[in-house]
Amino acid sequence: MMNEQKVEDQGASRNDDSSTAMIPAVELINITKSFPGVLANDNISLSVWSGEVHCLLGENGAGKSTLMQVLSGMYQPDSGMIRVNGREVRINSPGEALELGMGMVYQHPTLVPVFSVIENLLLGSQKGITLDRQGALNRFEEYASLLGVEIDPESLVGSLALGQQQQVEIIKALWKGSSVLILDEPTSMLTPQGIEELKEVVAQLKKSGLAIIFISHKLQETLDMGDRISVLRRGKLAGSIEPAVFSSTANSEIQSMIIEMMFGEETDIAESVIKVERQTTGRSRESDLPEQPVLELKNVTVKGKLDEVGVKGASFSLRAGEVLGVAGVDGNGQRELAEAIAGQRRITAGDILLNGVVVSDVSIANRQHMGLRYITDDRLGEGICASLSVSKNMLLKRIGQRPFWNWGRTNEATIRKTAEGLVKEYDVRPPDVDIRCGGLSGGNIQKVLLARELLFDPKIAVYSKPTHGLDFKTTVIVREKIKSLAREKGVAGLLISTDLDEIFDLSDRIAVMYQGQIAGIVENQEGIEKKVGELMVGGT
């Protein structure tokens, strides 16, 4: 039985040079996979070797997850071949992939939060009827020491930090004695400290002889961790960096090679996304800002629904032209905060002031009239109405208002003209205001939302994860927009984001949310990353 096997045994056999060194642990050969209307993987070939970290890099939608889901048996390729240890295989289900030694950690958590760590591990692995709990505990200890982590196997998964939960996910992926570990964007939910820990775990596993596929859309990460890098671009393999090249070339040169692969001719865009440039540098912001805050929260408390933490006594103020970043691990009350400010949620205590006026009981529409804008992160759920046209969506928050409606009568011509202007200004593609808004890509939907919210004299904008899931190009456009609005038009920005690079790039000050509270507010200056990371996990 698989469960009986000792971790060390596998390690030993993997390191047996004569059998493995020549043959890759996994080969993907000419894999093609399409979805209706999208060619997600176009004739991709990759090899993954034992004892190596193979980084798969590419921007959102490049096809990375799809390729790995082909490897883990979730999808069947349209054509192409997979070899494991030189032997051609067909992987019909995730179960079969696991049997073949493929352990996958998905982009989204798969553990059951109300079960303990050990129960979660037993859940997926038990073959017989009886639970071999003691055996499992022993096995857990072996893996924990292999990874170099300390987790109480009896604690509930839901009570663990996200970084620890991910370590459990890794142990779960290895549980059946996997020889290949696939990590799909494992750093996207982690704090800087969590990322450091993950890097160490990966290094440990590499030393033990595992073949590791590490997926990321962040260049720096792959440079830090990879022995070999492959770049996907629009479903195609844009190029690879071999270990020999990697070790013999300067980092900066590799960086420009990769940027070339990722963006082709559009390399100028890349620079601005990759470099974190502090907004505060070179500007004495303090003196520019007016005294009177445009947005002020005094001890705002929101009761969360069901599994939400809510907001607990949040206080801060925001002045015109300033960007206040709100950092924090997802689910620490950020959405509740944003919705409370926008008026979509009642606050149970405290006060919200716009331009010095208490608006706690003012309706959503009236707060909009006062210059408040909320760019929601739930773009499809509440941002747009998918079945309505782009032009109607552009004016969704002005239904009934002049000059688009006169005495309730729709002024189709004015709506069209305005929408067409916005589509042009924000470069929405395709530039057709009559198509269903739901048919646009994520990036273009975000452009529609920004265009709509920032039309007509905004004063305060709450940006909720404004670049989440967007392609690089749109990311740059959105970030530039946030910056220029604050600097040139004096629009105060509340930037809620889980992307710390974004927070550091755009904010003047950074508030950190933890468990519904503002754990601290710091000036955005050199070397503040560590402090922010600590605040994010409840440190001081």
Place this chain on the structure above:
Amino acid sequence: MTETAESNMGLSDNSTKNIFNPTDGAFLKVWNSMLESIAPLLLALIAGGLLLLVLGRNPVTFYGNIIKSGLLNKHGLQDTIIRMAPLLLMAAGLIVAFQASIWNIGGDGQFLLAAALTAGFGPMFMPVLPMWACFVTLFLIGMVAGALSTIVPAILKAKYEINEIISSLMMSFIGINFANLLIKGPFRSTKTLVPQTDVVPFTKLLPSIPLTRIHIGIFIALIFILVVYYVMKNTSLGLKLALLGQNPRAALHAGLNNQRLIIGAFMVSGAFMGLAGTVEILGVWGYMRADWNPNFGLPLFALVFLARLNALATIPLVGFYAVLSIGGHSAARVADLPDDFILIIVGLVLLFMALTEYIQEYRAGKSGKLLNFFRSLKGIKTNE
């Protein structure tokens, strides 16, 4: 809103935007949506025909009789047009509600309550008020009664998010029984043995088109159909209802007052149902018997969906149904079948509609309104 109604059904726009089917063009679009409305009708007629064959009747004769006595015969044609008046008003009521994804199932109760009040108060007012004042008052009473009988499900839905399908159905039972209670109690005529109201004399019913029995109710209905069509297509209110219906969270996010919209649309829908009841009593009957219930509401569901919530498109469909039910009445008698046989065909229309929509949905990978409705009956949420 024709255009939103269509796209929400997941039909015409998809087949044209699909990359595997690059054909485009207005003609194809119109053709597609017509086909989608007509195909279920034809299939239902064919299936009904097969059923007739099994029952040993000649379907050609049966359908021939329907057309003969519902359309080609002078009396039948008049009856058909007269029947269209309440049906169109109720269709308008359904469209207002469905546009906002409010499932007002209680149309029959709202209709009957208004009918009972009209039949009860009509004979009392006629001797004391001038005729026009009498009509206006009774119309108002009918509309208010219809509107008020939606208020419980409306508030439950708006404030507490309680599913209106169950609550409006319950209210419908209450409405039906309350109407009977009125007729057997306070409104009961002392002049007859069977429980019924007093009778408004024929001379005091709604005026008719000269030389026919067709009362002016049909014009009232057509005017309201046009109004509903215009409001849905060309006003901010129509867009607000569509937004509420298609993505209530987006409506909230956009700053609409969802609660007020839900209650408003529900009540307007009920008012149309009530108006239909008043028109039917004042136009055709002049009185109401206890336990009278023409059950207009349910078959209309099928028609309104076939029309894709387009008010104008309900006119031919309601016409078709009126022919079917007026002509079917005598055709069924000739063929020695129960009157309800026509309801089987209506049921088949619904079934085939759901089927065509399912096929469309399968092809387009998107959910249509009707299917969502059926799923919500089972408590399965698909949108969101």
